[in-house]
Amino acid sequence: MDESIVRTEEQEFLEEDICVAENLVYKKPKTLTDIDLHYCPGCGHGVVHRLLMEVVEEMDIQDKVIGVAPVGCAVFAYNYMDIDMQEAAHGRATAVATGIIRVLPDKLVFTYQGDGDLAAIGTAETLHTCNRGENILIVFINNAVYGMTSGQMAPTTLPGMVTTTSPFGRDVKTMGYPLKMTDLVAQLPGTYYVTRQAVNNASNVRKTKKAIQKSFQYLQQKKGTCFIEVVSNCPSNWKMTPVEANKFVEEKLIPFYPLGDLKVPKEELK
């Protein structure tokens, strides 16, 4: 036998490494900067930032989108989203967005606002922007408290919910009832698409992303105001672990703020 030939068993060389480019299924979008988010561990703000930027990357609209950042925990949103952004005074984001879309009607403009921002100090701006049907997307992060200022009661706080300014629980007789902004704006003729979503589990995250995708498509078609409420969390001020906080979202917040579309375009109704 020829010495130079080594008889090997029939050998199969198998591709073992899964972490190769062709198998990539999920990666942080490039439109999200590499700056570490300042949010507390488990905060829903991070998830919604990421979803917005995923959609911007996938729709290839980075140079067309202009965001308006709020006052609240998301005040530094412009550090994380690699797009043109403008900071607004507390509650005034939709008024600022109105200015932008009127001057630059071909841009895709969105606001990003908390419940203290949108549903308390900014109620008037929000309702009138929706009533005028400005061609913008309003992203409303409802975590049922004023997160940034250390957990005071918001208009969205649940009845009986303990906050720093309702230490014995929200008493609706003296503190009023939770304000369902999303239900209100759905009644206004100016709004085109109104939906309530959540980011407390993977399935809801997928649905929230779809809602964002749809909204940007409607903005491209100049259909009018799109409004997405995202039922979110605030583990730090709720004094819960992130896992407990998302359970609270599931068990307490979502039953009070049911998820789903409140207004869908007439032409899409079967």
Added chain:
Amino acid sequence: MAKVKGDIVVDIEKCKGCELCVVACPQGTIALSDKINKKGYHYMVKIKDNCTGCENCALVCPDAVITVYRKSGKKKEKVATISNVQKDMTLEVN
């Protein structure tokens, strides 16, 4: 080895140890480490080799630190079958 279909890569220095990925994983593939990162958080690690690449962990991660890979299609792909090899021969697959 188990039928691995997926895998994840975690940027452990950016992880905040919130544990949301751990409860979102249907396979029990991941957990928080006993060790901490530079920020002082217990970071997420793989403890089992049974990831399916379903993306759930990455979807719920607020800090976008997880990259997910999934092998598409059938079983393992056969790259080459070698029978007779000469001594001193260098073999290159791919």
